[in-house]
Amino acid sequence: DKDGKDGKQSFKRYASYKGELALPKEVEDLKIHVDRRNRTVLLPVYGYAVPFHINAIKNTSKSDEGDFTYLRINFQTPGQVGGKKEDMPFEDPDKTFIRSVTYRSADGARFDNIYRQITDLKKEVSKLEAEKRDKMD
Amino acid sequence: MSALASFKNIYHGQSTEPGEIRLTHGGLAWQGTETKAVVTVASESMRAAQWIRVARSFQLRLLLSSDKRRVTFDGFHRDDHDKVAHICKQHWDLALDTRELSYRGWNWGEYDIQTDDLQFLVANKPLFEIPLSAIANSNIAGKTEVSLEFLNPEQLKPDPAAPRRRRAGDELVEMRFYVPGTVERGEDDEGGEG
Structure with a gap:
């Protein structure tokens, strides 16, 4: 049932970058960066610039607590409730998945902006893929 | 020298x-x-x-x-x-x-705990490493979810005499993992953090 016939979507492979040369220069400030052209969000994790393709991202939420703004990025993983998405395809559901990451910043305006950029990119890519699917049918 | x-x-x-x-x-x-x-x-x-x-x-x-x-x-x-x-x-x-690290942009792979680090690998290449010393707390939230909470910089460096300098970028607070583990698959209705 790997091919996901009969209406089930099959998993489509994607990749953010071929190698480190393609990483955007902005990652060096150790802040979250949205690389719209490559449909990728880069997260700072203990010195690394870690790319996550927009297809791996489910949604983003934001909250303010005290002096900080918190930004949570939720990823596509198996075993999630909510939304009738049981047929969400995965390449290998037996792996370990990063389900969410939460960051905080004292610069709320910047996190508002990052939140908007990720949400817009997600919408844009979902729309393009829906259009592509419609054309194929 | x-x-x-x-x-x-x-x-x-x-x-x-x-x-x-x-x-x-x-x-x-x-x-x-x-x-x-x-x-x-x-x-x-x-x-x-x-x-x-x-x-x-x-x-x-x-x-x-x-x-x-x-x-x-x-x-x-x-x-x-x-x-x-x-x-x-x-x-x-x-x-x-x-x-060589992974630049695929995937959020699935394997974790590996080494002497000082928790490593996450995508297609056998590291995606990142987290120093174990930076982990403040870890929780098992539901049968397939593990969460890690991280020390913030003030906790890591409790030195009030140190000069105030610019914040070290965005601070990672928490990371949650879906770990399928040994629970039988199929009949899963997750407790659901969502």
Whole structure:
């Protein structure tokens, strides 16, 4: 049932970058960066610039607590409730998945902006893929 | 000891303070530009040397034999590789190994717990590493979910005398993992954090 016939979507492979040369220069400030052209969000994790393709991202939420703004990025993983998405395809559901990451910043305006950029990119890519699917049918 | 090479704007560990690193026959010395703090590593204590692309360009990572720990310096340029590799080989008797990371952008893979780090690998290449010392708390939230909470910089560096400097970028607070584990698949209705 790997091919996901009969209406089930099959998993489509994607990749953010071929190698480190393609990483955007902005990652060096150790802040979250949205690389719209490559449909990728880069997260700072203990010195690394870690790319996550927009297809791996489910949604983003934001909250303010005290002096900080918190930004949570939720990823596509198996075993999630909510939304009738049981047929969400995965390449290998037996792996370990990063389900969410939460960051905080004292610069709320910047996190508002990052939140908007990720949400817009997600919408844009979902729309393009829906259009592509419609054309194929 | 005279320096074989020196490099500016190098960061020690996760610090945001730039400094200068000097490589000598006997090892290396880094000094912070603002605090004048000094970090030295003797070549006898070096067990392995690695070259890794990180956020702040390239990292020289030295694995130490003494207590199995490691020391890292970020901010090297791509072109510095050959100079550093030459010193590693000629003076420290070490090969400078380039470590390849994953740039696929996937959020699934395997985790691996090593001496000092929790490593996450995508298609057998590291995606990131988290120092175990940075983990404040971990919880099992539901049968397939594990969460990690991280120490914030104030907790990591409780030194009120340290000069106030710019925040070290965005701070990672929490990470949650879906770990399928050994629970039988199929009849799963998750408790659901969603």
